[in-house]
Amino acid sequence: MGNRHVLALTLATAATSLAAVAASLPAAAATAAPAAKRAHCPQLSKKLPWYGENRARLQKVIDERGTCSNPRLAHGGSKAAKHRPVAAFDWDNTVSKNDVTDATIAWSLRHDKILRPAxxxxSSKWMTDEADRxxxxxxxxxxxxxxxxxTSTxxxxxxxxxxxxESGKTMSGAAAFAGEWNHRRTVPQYAWVPQLFAGHTVKELESYARKARKEALAAPVGSIQTVGTHVIPGYVRYYEQQRDLIRTLKKAGFDVYIVSAGSEPVTEVWSGGKSGVGIDRKHTIAIRSVLxxxxxxxxxxxGCGGxxxxxxxxxxxxxxKRCWINQEIYGIKGxxxxxxxxxxHRIALGGGDADTDVTFVGDATGAHLVLNRNKNEVMCRAYDNADGRWVVNPMFIEPLPQKADPYPCATAAYNKPAGGFGPVLRDDGSVVPDQKDTIHG
Known part of the structure; x- marks a missing residue:
C-alpha cells in the first residue's frame, strides 16, 4: 500500500512539472506532436462531394489501416511492403464513368482495326453456329x-x-454463345473482347486504346456515338473522387490495384501515368491474352486457380476476381x-459497381465501396449491410434515379454458377430480404 502511494505521488509531481513546462513553451512547440501525427494521416479532399458520411467512413479505414496508425509504412523497405494494406478497384464505371473497353471497340470498328479471323x-470456345453464320x-x-x-463503312x-x-446475341436475337461454363468465373462475350483483337500486337492494341481515350475524354459529358446502328455513350471521364481516393490510399501506404474484366492492355492505358490514376502495369489485373x-x-x-x-x-x-487477387497479390496458387x-490475406478496401465485383468487394475487411448502378446481387449485399462496412454512393456523374421496384434479393438476385438466378444468402445461410433502393441520384 505504501509503495502505491509513493508511486501516485511521484506521477502527480511529474504531471505537474510537465504541465508547467508545456505552458512555458511557444505555441508552435506545444502543437508539434499533433502536427507530426497529422503528417502520417493523408486526408481525402473535402472539396469533392460524397454521399452522406461516406467520405468520413472511407477516411476511417485509411486512418486505421495506413500510415496514420502505422508510420513505418511511409518508410518503405521489404518489411513494410510485405505488410502493406491492399485496396482493389474495378475499372469500368467504378474509377471511370462509362466503359473504356466499349470505347476502344467502338473506335476500332470505326477505324477498321478488327482483323478477319480464319x-x-x-474465335470463342462457346460461339454458336448461328453467330458464326x-x-x-x-x-x-x-x-x-x-x-x-x-467496319467503318x-x-x-x-x-x-x-x-x-454487348448482349451475347446476334442482331436477329439468336444466342451467340452456348454450352457450359461457370457463370461466376466467366461470361463469353467479355472473354471474346481480347479474342476479337487476335492478330494484333499488344502495342497496336494499346495505341487504339490511347486514341479512343483521347477522343472519349475530349467528348462532352452526355455525348453519344454511333457504331453501326448502335447508339452508345461517346464520352468517358475519370471520377475525381476515385482519383483522390486512390491517391490518398497510396500516400497512406496502401498497395492499390485495378482488377477488371476488360482486356489488360486497354485497362493499363487508362490506369497508368499522371494523366490516369498512377497505377502501373504490375498493379493492373485484367484479362491476360497469351501471345x-x-x-x-x-x-x-x-489462367487462374489451377x-x-x-x-x-x-x-x-x-x-x-477473387481468384486473380488471391493468386497475383497474395501468391495463393491452385x-x-x-x-x-x-x-x-484479404484486401482492406474494395470498390466496384456491378455483380461482377460482388465477391472481391465483399471480401474486403475494412470497407466495401459500391457505386449504385442498380445491379441486383451487389446492391442486395450493399443494402443488407450484414457487417456494417458497406458504403453505397450514387454515380458521381449522371447518377441513376431511384429504382422503382425493390431488388429481388430473396428470390432472383444471386448469379448461380450453372446459370440463372436464386436467392442471395448471408454467410450464416439466411436469406437476404428484398431491398429498397434508397441511395440514388
Missing part, C-alpha cells in the same frame, strides 16, 4: 484472312460484332485461390 466459330454473312469472305474488315458487320459483345511467338494476341488466355492456359474459362469476373481467405 474462323469466327473458333451471322458474322460470316455480315462481314463477308472477300477480305483476306488477317486483313482489316471495313460496313454497317452490318459492325452491328453484328458490337451486338454480340504467339511473334508477340501477337491469340484467342487463348492465361486453370491453365484456356479459352476464357477463368477471367476476372465475379468469383474470378484451387485455394477460388476460396475466401483469412483476414490477413
Amino acid at each position: 474462323s469466327w466459330k473458333k 451471322a458474322l460470316t454473312t455480315a462481314c463477308g469472305t472477300d477480305v483476306p484472312v488477317g486483313a482489316p474488315l471495313p 460496313d454497317t452490318a458487320c459492325a452491328d453484328e460484332i458490337f451486338n454480340i459483345r 504467339d511467338k511473334k508477340g501477337r494476341i491469340t484467342t487463348w488466355n492465361q 486453370v491453365g492456359v484456356n479459352k476464357g474459362e477463368a477471367i476476372p469476373y465475379i468469383d474470378g 484451387k485455394s485461390a477460388w476460396e475466401k481467405q483469412d483476414w490477413r
Whole structure:
C-alpha cells in the first residue's frame, strides 16, 4: 500500500512539472506532436462531394489501416511492403464513368482495326453456329484472312460484332454463345473482347486504346456515338473522387490495384501515368491474352486457380476476381485461390459497381465501396449491410434515379454458377430480404 502511494505521488509531481513546462513553451512547440501525427494521416479532399458520411467512413479505414496508425509504412523497405494494406478497384464505371473497353471497340470498328479471323466459330470456345453464320454473312469472305474488315463503312458487320459483345446475341436475337461454363468465373462475350483483337500486337492494341481515350475524354459529358446502328455513350471521364481516393490510399501506404474484366492492355492505358490514376502495369489485373511467338494476341488466355492456359474459362469476373487477387497479390496458387481467405490475406478496401465485383468487394475487411448502378446481387449485399462496412454512393456523374421496384434479393438476385438466378444468402445461410433502393441520384 505504501509503495502505491509513493508511486501516485511521484506521477502527480511529474504531471505537474510537465504541465508547467508545456505552458512555458511557444505555441508552435506545444502543437508539434499533433502536427507530426497529422503528417502520417493523408486526408481525402473535402472539396469533392460524397454521399452522406461516406467520405468520413472511407477516411476511417485509411486512418486505421495506413500510415496514420502505422508510420513505418511511409518508410518503405521489404518489411513494410510485405505488410502493406491492399485496396482493389474495378475499372469500368467504378474509377471511370462509362466503359473504356466499349470505347476502344467502338473506335476500332470505326477505324477498321478488327482483323478477319480464319474462323469466327473458333474465335470463342462457346460461339454458336448461328453467330458464326451471322458474322460470316455480315462481314463477308472477300477480305483476306488477317486483313482489316471495313467496319467503318460496313454497317452490318459492325452491328453484328458490337451486338454480340454487348448482349451475347446476334442482331436477329439468336444466342451467340452456348454450352457450359461457370457463370461466376466467366461470361463469353467479355472473354471474346481480347479474342476479337487476335492478330494484333499488344502495342497496336494499346495505341487504339490511347486514341479512343483521347477522343472519349475530349467528348462532352452526355455525348453519344454511333457504331453501326448502335447508339452508345461517346464520352468517358475519370471520377475525381476515385482519383483522390486512390491517391490518398497510396500516400497512406496502401498497395492499390485495378482488377477488371476488360482486356489488360486497354485497362493499363487508362490506369497508368499522371494523366490516369498512377497505377502501373504490375498493379493492373485484367484479362491476360497469351501471345504467339511473334508477340501477337491469340484467342487463348492465361489462367487462374489451377486453370491453365484456356479459352476464357477463368477471367476476372465475379468469383474470378477473387481468384486473380488471391493468386497475383497474395501468391495463393491452385484451387485455394477460388476460396475466401483469412483476414490477413484479404484486401482492406474494395470498390466496384456491378455483380461482377460482388465477391472481391465483399471480401474486403475494412470497407466495401459500391457505386449504385442498380445491379441486383451487389446492391442486395450493399443494402443488407450484414457487417456494417458497406458504403453505397450514387454515380458521381449522371447518377441513376431511384429504382422503382425493390431488388429481388430473396428470390432472383444471386448469379448461380450453372446459370440463372436464386436467392442471395448471408454467410450464416439466411436469406437476404428484398431491398429498397434508397441511395440514388
